[in-house]
Amino acid sequence: MQLEYIGAFQVVLGVLARFWPVWLAMAIVLVASFNFRKHLGLYGQLFDSGVGIAGVGICFFWLFTAIFAAKVAPFDPLSQIPVMKDALPGAIEPASKQVYLFGGDKLARDVFSRMVFGSQIVLIIAPAATAFALMVGITLGLPAGYYGGRIDSFLSFLANLVLAFPVILLFYLLVTPGIMDTPIPYAMAGVFFLFPIIFFSVLFYTRFKSRPERIYLLLGLTLLLGGWVYVGLVFNADPLGIISIDPNQLNIFVAVVFASSPGVFRIVRGLTMDIKTRDYVAAAQTRGETPWYIMLWEILPNARGPLIVDACLRIGYTTILLGTLGYFGLGLAPESPDWGTAIKDASRLLRSFIHPALPPTIALMSFVLGLNLLADALREQSMKD
């Protein structure tokens, strides 16, 4: 059967039109932020430079695409419509009269919808894994830098051990179907997911320990919420059944956190060693504050600038890592619409069809570029102060 096509210009128009919820949300958020930029602190200062605006814009674009994916994508990312196999961009699907804007892939799925839904996977895993890596790195890096000595040597040795592993080898060892039969990923998840709970408990305890009415509330909330998420993620036994994670995704998550937390550790350690020589730290020590109070409430807030910049870069890097995993077919399900898997599938067939390869590559590149631009603008702004 002969497929009908629409022209290139109409494809562009169609793509722009499909993204309408994204444009709307972006317009609201960007106009609002631009008008109130004087009151928004560091985030508001981003709107002073072109690089910053571009970075914020690209990041918001992908954020809203992920949120409104179901509205933006015309087709289901997994459903196959046989007649559309390897259809070129702009082919009209006969049954629904909808258009395969970027064509169909070798399994007759809509490339455009897969790209849109792929953003969901990336935008959930990458920031979450980065957040956990930050927690682990901060909780271990602060004491290593503050106390020095034995603790520092031991933790640094461990960090260097992980850093000496080539990432790809680490993934080939840690993200395999076989390892899911062993308790290793769950044990690692059990250790890593403990860190946020420890971090927040110590954070609140050191600050409010002389104010019982606040401390019990905050500690109780931390333990309750943390414990709930912990039980749901590690043991997959959430009593309410809301929080659950696919074993595959848990495995990827753990591997990515494992690979990127030593980097955070090193940065936090270096910053702590620098900041602990400052006068305000000496003042806090003279006041008789506990070491953990000084670390969490004196040193950490003053290290936030470089950490925010690093977090932005690291989300981008995690996105690249996720793509690498997808590219080697590790961890994620083979039909998963994430960008790395899509690039892998398409790159095998580049000789015959190039159109399924381009949307995921450009999506991944633009998202990482947006984060890097954001990090660059943040760095420029924090240097000005």
Place this chain on the structure above:
Amino acid sequence: MLSFISRRLGTMALTMLCLTLVVFFLINLEPNLKKLAISQTKMRTTAEQLESWLQRNGYRQNFFVRYGQWLGVVQKQPNIDPATGQAVPRFRFCNEAAEPTYSGILQGDFGCSTKFKTPVATKLFPALGATGILMFWVLVTMVPISLLIGILAGMREGSRTDRTLSVASIATTATPEYVSGVIFTVIFASWLGWLNGSAASASQGITFYNFTLPVMTLAIYGIGYIARMTRASMVEVMTQQYIRTARLKGLSFGNVVVKHALRNALIAPFTVIMLQFPWLLTGVVIVEVMFRYQGFGYTLVEAAGNNDIDLLLGCSLVSVFIVLITQLISDVGYAYLNPRIRVQ
């Protein structure tokens, strides 16, 4: 200096020991052994037969004994066929001594590759050689280009050249190999037809036609990073007093840059370039798989994909060694290049 290097070498040996132990543990997990047994017995075998195969070939010995055997500090026992009482090698494509011997990594015996049906050494070292050629060309293109970009951008901070080059280098760091590889293949192989989208023929002979795409893909990711580091270093040097002095005594701008700024600005990028090797290693794996170039990365993926225990162990040993040795070189080189930093 000597004690510094020897201490670093000691730490390095300890790190390698720990890492190989971890790798050895992860590779010898029960599911992996099962897979190996299934692939080696070839027939549809029962669970008992698999178990007896593992037992017979020594995979059921104590973990540390086996690690010691692999390392070469514990004697390897020959496999005695219970029927004939004769020693038979574990895998028919590798020779094994008939009496107990020390033969492990320390003796230079890397074991036996079950995927390629040959001793690991005969597969691994040619592959490393092939990757070495690739790396050589990558460094030859990457280093001069990135240094040039960094110096041009950092020479006059905030100028239009600086802005353009900085954004360009941010863009290349945002482009991982599997993205740039696809884009370059689409442009240069599918669309323009200038270059070959596969480097499989490069094993026989390297030509511009089949080798440019892999080199380009690998180089582009590193260029941005090194260029940014060079730029930062150059910007810092250009604000120094001695540069102002040189300008004030009437030297031309170009002369100041070449004679006074360059030498000092290139110390930091040296470290960065050395530390780039671990990243290049991941890139090498991606690029070699993408362009089907039979090098180290390709071997690693084949070993991991086919559960080839000894080969994968050999690969990890080599890659960990490369990472650690480049770290050492970068530290020593930094101290050597920068007289202000004295090793304590």
